[in-house]
Amino acid sequence: MGNAEQEVRVFSDEVYSHAGGVPRLADVYLPTSRAGPPPVVIWVHGGGWRFGDRKLAPNLRLFAERSGFAVVSIDYRLSDEVKFPAPVEDVKTAVRWVRSIASRFELDDGHVSSLLHRHGKRSLLQAMVRTRSSNSLRVWIRYLACEKSCACVKS
16 A cells, blocks of 8 residues: 555546446546556445445545555445346446456556455455456455445555
């Protein structure tokens, strides 16, 4: 993690998918001063697939500011709308989307990690197992059980 705090630009309501005929949204937190393309962190919210959205998160702007990582927080379909494994497919689609926007946001698509609420980890782990052999995106999974701030995450 970087030591210097920096400004962060937020790109809200980016559409990463139209699964189920509904725009699935992501927010991108992009540190403005950096030496090169920042690594990417995907936030997968908790809620046991029953509730929540990409805003159900610790302070992602602060995490991006302090770490120098770009952060992408995603919505995924919930259990009142779809059955399993649809949420996993949404996470998988979000990972592909991050790769597709890497040049637009000047991201390092070769270094993607995930910050997960304890319930979000299940969706991401399943998505990563399914995508591992189908693309070259290297994914490191980090488990986060942090209530107030992402500052507790260590690289």
